[in-house]
Amino acid sequence: MDKMQNLSKxxxxxxxxxxxxxxxxxxxxxxxxVQKKGIKAPLQVYRALDKLVEIGKIHKIESRNAFIACHNSxxxxxxxxxxxxCEICKKVTEISSASLSKYLTNFKDKDGMKYSKYNLxxxxxxxxxx
Amino acid sequence: MDKMQNLSKxxxxxxxxxxxxxxxxxxxxxxxxVQKKGIKAPLQVYRALDKLVEIGKIHKIESRNAFIACHNSxxxxxxxxxxxxCEICKKVTEISSASLSKYLTNFKDKDGMKYSKYNLxxxxxxxxxx
DNA sequence: TTACATAGTGTTATAATATAACAATTTAAA
DNA sequence: TTTAAATTGTTATATTATAACACTATGTAA
Ligand SMILES: [Zn+2]
Ligand SMILES: [Zn+2]
Ligand SMILES: [Zn+2]
Ligand SMILES: [Zn+2]
Numbered sequence: 001m002d003k004m005q006n007l008s009k010x011x012x013x014x015x016x017x018x019x020x021x022x023x024x025x026x027x028x029x030x031x032x033x034v035q036k037k038g039i040k041a042p043l044q045v046y047r048a049l050d051k052l053v054e055i056g057k058i059h060k061i062e063s064r065n066a067f068i069a070c071h072n073s074x075x076x077x078x079x080x081x082x083x084x085x086c087e088i089c090k091k092v093t094e095i096s097s098a099s100l101s102k103y104l105t106n107f108k109d110k111d112g113m114k115y116s117k118y119n120l121x122x123x124x125x126x127x128x129x130x
Numbered sequence: 131m132d133k134m135q136n137l138s139k140x141x142x143x144x145x146x147x148x149x150x151x152x153x154x155x156x157x158x159x160x161x162x163x164v165q166k167k168g169i170k171a172p173l174q175v176y177r178a179l180d181k182l183v184e185i186g187k188i189h190k191i192e193s194r195n196a197f198i199a200c201h202n203s204x205x206x207x208x209x210x211x212x213x214x215x216c217e218i219c220k221k222v223t224e225i226s227s228a229s230l231s232k233y234l235t236n237f238k239d240k241d242g243m244k245y246s247k248y249n250l251x252x253x254x255x256x257x258x259x260x
Numbered sequence: 261t262t263a264c265a266t267a268g269t270g271t272t273a274t275a276a277t278a279t280a281a282c283a284a285t286t287t288a289a290a
Numbered sequence: 291t292t293t294a295a296a297t298t299g300t301t302a303t304a305t306t307a308t309a310a311c312a313c314t315a316t317g318t319a320a
Contacts, residue, residue, distance in 0.1 A: 009298085011297090043280090051296095062251075097239065111257060114254065117253040119251050120234075120250045122237070123248065140269075157307080176307065176308075177268080
């Protein structure tokens with residue numbers, strides 16, 4: 001539930017790698033980078049990724065099949081995520097906007113349904129690429 | 131730009147199938163269903179899907195790798211999409227909310243950046259599954 | 261009409277992403 | 291300490307998506 005829990009060996013290795021990376025990392029690129037540390041099979045990577053996503057240490061960028069570390073302390077453990085994605089340089093940034101998360105968390109559809117979770121991906125050109 | 135343009139043979143076959151479906155369809159399930167109509171290879175499916183997405187006749191549900199027909203005449207040609215997804219029955223519905231699309235289309239991040247496109251996926255339980 | 265450009269098709273092969281199944285080991289509680 | 295839950299290791303396989311190349315249809319403009 002919180003992000004303080006201890007990670008297992010593989011989880012820690014993979015989290016450290018993603019956390020250091022300046023860009024979202026793909027599963028097989030992660031695999032490549034941790035083979036020298038003894039993680040040899042895709043499944044070992046995917047299992048760690050699943051857990052890290054579940055506890056909110058990382059997020060999956062669905063449109064890119066890639067993973068980034070969460071740097072947003074207020075993000076509700078992977079339950080409410082928003083990202084900006086540059087269509088040229090592919091830079092991905094987690095958006096941390098109280099008003100946006102408030103708006104979406106409270107959003108009700110036509111039937112009055114409220115949602116327990118959302119993922120939002122914005123696309124455009126980043127500062128550098130404009 | 132508009133949705134009125136003529137579709138090619140393969141595009142029409144694949145659009146008709148997705149449009150008739152009550153749920154999002156996956157590429158290889160589509161392939162399976164159109165083989166009797168002469169579409170034999172994955173690439174034929176993916177090319178049609180790419181085009182249909184581009185012109186806004188269908189949308190890709192990124193978290194599911196599946197495709198649904200657009201039934202939202204006001205949706206800005208795949209540039210601004212929102213869906214609700216039931217986590218039990220997997221039912222997916224395109225959300226058509228003027229206030230939501232207005233809010234997101236006008237959303238500016240901390241640096242004042244406005245985005246040209248977004249995709250939002252809400253998760254929860256649908257009416258039936260609650 | 262002809263020439264040209266653009267979009268679409270068919271095909272084979274292969275790349276990239278992700279999970280199934282099973283056995284063993286470690287860790288955390290009761 | 292015993293038991294349950296989580297994690298690991300491993301092999302094999304399933305699923306999703308693209309590369310490369312040759313050919314065909316369609317629209318447009320001289
Ligand atoms: Zn986060
Ligand atoms: Zn950029
Ligand atoms: Zn739509
Ligand atoms: Zn449901």
